[in-house]
Amino acid sequence: MPDAVRRHYELYPYPSYPLFASVRRADTYANNLDALWSLFNGELPPADLARILIAGCGTFAPYPFAVANPKARITALDLSETSLRRARLHCLVHGVTGVDFVAGDLLDPALVTGPYGFIDAYGVLHHLAEPEAGLRALAARLGEGGIMRVMVYSRYTRxxxxxxxxxxxxxxxxxxxxxxxxxxxxxxxxxxxxxxxxxxxxxxxxxxxxxxLHPQVKSYRIGEFIELVAASGLTPLRFAHRGALPEPEREVERIRGMEKEKESPGNFVLYLGRSPKGPCPDAEAVFRLNPCLLPALSPWRITPVDIPGRLGNENGPLNGAERRFLRRFRHPVQAAELSPLDLKRAGSYADRLFLLRCRELSV
Structure with a gap:
């Protein structure tokens, strides 16, 4: 079946965004490795794990990931040479560098080797003949504390x-x-x-x-998806589809209730981790602005920043008060320097990845 899938994407490289379709760095904030690592580990990633693997990268994903992580080493893996050529060209058109493009099957353990700090498998597993084997192959490349994002089709959405x-x-x-x-x-x-x-x-x-017309597609009920995740040995950290509750167990139960009515919140998006350390408590934290938001919050920029929904949140444009508050964190701020109200507010922004929340922060 990999050959059939490869042929499909050679004929129909996906997605078919125009080459000049661009993203602002502020719009990529939820792809920033430092922000994701701090959310789930309470610290910044070690230097040897400042690596990102995009499994089944398609024609576009390497571009926004590289925009979000200009200093990280990024590997873009795909079965389709046509998709990789398009992805490479999209990066070149926008002056983005630092991405290694690799053609091949993610099941081949010798093709790309870990450990990686972050692996993205968005819309990939449901196109594999053996999704469990695919998830295990990716999990084997994940470093200690590493994070993986997966998206699979949900049965009642599809x-x-x-x-x-x-x-x-x-x-x-x-x-x-x-x-x-x-x-x-x-x-x-x-x-x-x-x-x-x-x-x-x-x-x-x-x-x-x-x-x-895809030759290999599987959609999941939530129970089937959780069984797939359990077989990987990774820890469910947080669902990120629209409206998701922050606690995985509660979100699973919410979806089970929806499925009784043959409904779904959308396709399932879930972050997984290998031995995550857990978030840093607000009272012990150092906070700093997500680096992707630094240009957007410059004092001379007056255009509202339209930050799309991430981690299940509906994020509208930032108003002036929000921008002024976030601007305070362009340099590290200790929890002890914040009032109780501002500390709670900073914690809320860290939960949404607008701020990094770490036990120590030296960047």
Whole structure:
């Protein structure tokens, strides 16, 4: 099946963002390794773990990760040479360097070797013939205290898409153009037409192919996903899909309740860790601004910073008072220097990755 998946992405490299599509560094703040490590370990990553692996990187992810982590060593791994060429070109167009592009199967232990401080497997495991083997292979590359982000399709978010894909497979429909012709002939109000009218994924040729013509797809109920995670030996740290509760156990129970009504909060996004040390208590912490936000909070910048939702939060534009507060942390601030109210506020921003919260902070 890896060959079938490889051929699919050679034909339909995904996602199909324009080469000039750009991100501001402020928008990449949740990809910053120092911020993630401090959230789950209460300290900065050691120098030998300032390494990031993007497994199944596709055509775009290396660019925002490199923007967020200009000093980290980044490896972008993908089955598809076409996807890697596009990803490399996107980085070159935006003047981004420091990424190693590697073609091959993540199951090959000799292809890229750890340890890594952060591994991203966003939208990858559900395209493997053996997702458990894939997750274990990635976990083996994770260093002590290391963090992994995984995203898999949830059954009740993808059930209409899954049904259409199965039907297209039975009908031996293999090209996006053939699907579009079917949609054009379908009746108003039909399931196929309604799906196309409501789904943003199918707007592009590559998006349509990824959603409906992929040769290897699995979607998960929450129980199945937790079983997959348990087999990896890693610790669930925090769900990060929209509206997620911060405690993994509570979020699992919330999703179980939703699934009884055949609903889901979206695709499942979860951070995992290898022997995490846990966050630093607010009262013992040193706080500093997430480095990705430094340019955005410069005193001369007056355009509001629109920071998209991360870690399950809905983050609106920062107002003037928020910006002034965060600006105080451009240099390290000890907890003892903050009032009880400001300390609580700083802890809240650290939970959202706007601030780094560490036992010690020398950067």
């Amino acid at each position: 059930r209409e898409e899954d049904a259409i894909r199965r039907a297209l497979t039975l009908l031996k429909v293999r090209e996006p153009e053939a699907v579009r012709r079917m949609v054009a002939r379908s009746a108003q109000g039909s399931r196929l037409r309604e799906f196309f009218e409501s789904s943003g994924e199918v707007a592009s040729r590559a998006g349509l192919a990824d959603a409906l």
